[in-house]
Each structure stands twice: as C-alpha cells, then as structure tokens.
Amino acid sequence: MLYKSLIQAITISTSFLCLSMNAASSSPMKILRDFDKPSGEPAWFAQNDGVMGGVSSGWGEIKEGHLQFSGELSLENNGGFAQIYSRIEQSDLTKYTGVRLRVKGDGRDFQFRIATDARFRGSRIAYRATFPTEADEWTEISIPFSSFVPSFRGNFLNGPPLxxxxxxxxxxxxxxxxxxxxxxxxxxxxxxxxxxxxxxxAHPEE
Incomplete structure (x- = not known):
C-alpha cells in the first residue's frame, strides 16, 4: 500500500509542479552534461522498482551524442517506476538558479531529481521536479531550483530545503x-x- 501511495502522490503532484516550469529562458547557462564523448562521460546507473518487487524495466545509454532513457513501466507487484541516475561531485551550485534541459520525449511527464547529503531515516532524500514532454519533439525546459521538493519513497517531506x-x-x-x-x-x-x-x-570519480 505504501508504494501505491507513492505512485498516486507522484501522479497528483505532476500538474502542480509543471506549473512552476518555465519555457527555455535567456539566462546564462553552463553545460553540465552534453553526451558528445561517450567514453568520457560519467556513467548512468539504472534503479527500477525491482528493489521493491516490481517488474518495470529502464536503462540509460549514451548513443549518437544523446542520453537515451527507455524501458517499460509496469504496475505489477505494487511497482511503477523506472530511474537512471549519475553521480556528480560538483560541490557548490549556489551561484546557479536552476536546471535547463533539452529533451525529446513521448508525451509523458518525467521527473528530474537531485540528491544531496541530506538524509531521512538513513537514506538519501530525493529533491524532485516534474516536467512535461511532447511526443517526438525537441523542447527546452527550465526548472528553477525553487521548484524542487524533498521526498522520501514517494512521500513529500517538510524539509530540509535543497x-x-x-x-x-x-x-x-x-x-x-x-x-x-x-x-x-x-x-x-x-x-x-x-x-x-x-x-x-563534469567528470567525477565513480
């Protein structure tokens, strides 16, 4: 039941969080990852709902100058999520105001997540923001850091702030x-x- 509430909470939050997204802005930007050199890019790791008994599949692959995140979502066995993550050692982003993404999706709403040293019950807190995609269309999405909310296993937390x-x-x-x-x-x-x-x-130690 906990994981059913996880999926419901994420789904309900989508509309709210998307309202805080802005179209691509003219703010100065620095590239964090551009995927042009696969051999030099930090690795991306899959973490799907199999950790709780689900059967969803998802993986990340750097191909043709892009990061491709694909798979199949399943709600069986109280599952329902697929994720890829990458480690980063850039320790101070306090001079930045947000994240900008150039993506091509399938019309579904995805999440971009950030993890820090903050923990809840011994595990890392996820700071998440949901962004929409248009099927087979390249779009740029700007996500202010103020839009990221702390969560733990699908449940929103009151803090700490990002x-x-x-x-x-x-x-x-x-x-x-x-x-x-x-x-x-x-x-x-x-x-x-x-x-x-x-x-x-952009090339942290693994």
Missing amino acids: DLSSIRQIAFLLADGNPGPFSLVVDWIGLEGDENSLPLD
Whole structure:
C-alpha cells in the first residue's frame, strides 16, 4: 500500500509542479552534461522498482551524442517506476538558479531529481521536479531550483530545503502510473545562473 501511495502522490503532484516550469529562458547557462564523448562521460546507473518487487524495466545509454532513457513501466507487484541516475561531485551550485534541459520525449511527464547529503531515516532524500514532454519533439525546459521538493519513497517531506552546496546525484525518473513502453532522449543538461560562476567538474570519480 505504501508504494501505491507513492505512485498516486507522484501522479497528483505532476500538474502542480509543471506549473512552476518555465519555457527555455535567456539566462546564462553552463553545460553540465552534453553526451558528445561517450567514453568520457560519467556513467548512468539504472534503479527500477525491482528493489521493491516490481517488474518495470529502464536503462540509460549514451548513443549518437544523446542520453537515451527507455524501458517499460509496469504496475505489477505494487511497482511503477523506472530511474537512471549519475553521480556528480560538483560541490557548490549556489551561484546557479536552476536546471535547463533539452529533451525529446513521448508525451509523458518525467521527473528530474537531485540528491544531496541530506538524509531521512538513513537514506538519501530525493529533491524532485516534474516536467512535461511532447511526443517526438525537441523542447527546452527550465526548472528553477525553487521548484524542487524533498521526498522520501514517494512521500513529500517538510524539509530540509535543497542544499545547493552538496549536490551528489542527478537522475531522471518515470512514475506517471501509466504502464507501457517509454522513451526520453536528452541532448544536454545545463545549469542556469551567473555566467561568471565557477567552472564545473563534469567528470567525477565513480
């Protein structure tokens, strides 16, 4: 029942969070990941609902200069999510105001997630924001850091707020409650903010 509430909470939150998204802005931006050199890109790892008995599949692959997140969502066995994540050691993003993505989806709503050193009951808290996609269309999405909300296993938390000085992971997740195949292609991930911000370490140690 906990995981059913997880999926319901994520689905209900989608409309609210999408309202906080802005069309691509003209703010200065630095590229965090551009996927042009697969051999030099930090790895992306799959973490699907099999950790709780589900049977959804999802994986990430860097191909033809893009990150491709695809698989099949299943609600069987109280499952219903697929995720890929990557570690990051850029320790201070306090001079930045948000994330900008260039993506091509399948019309479904995906989540972009950030993990810091913050923990709840011994596990990392996920700071998440939902963004829409248009089927087979490239779009740019700007997500202010103020739109990210803390959650733990699908349940919203009252805090702590997102600490931009201790970013440890970034992730893409699908949990829209609609079973079936999915696809998200990511051209690049950027950071919006001060153009004079410190340079990024885009190749952390694994």
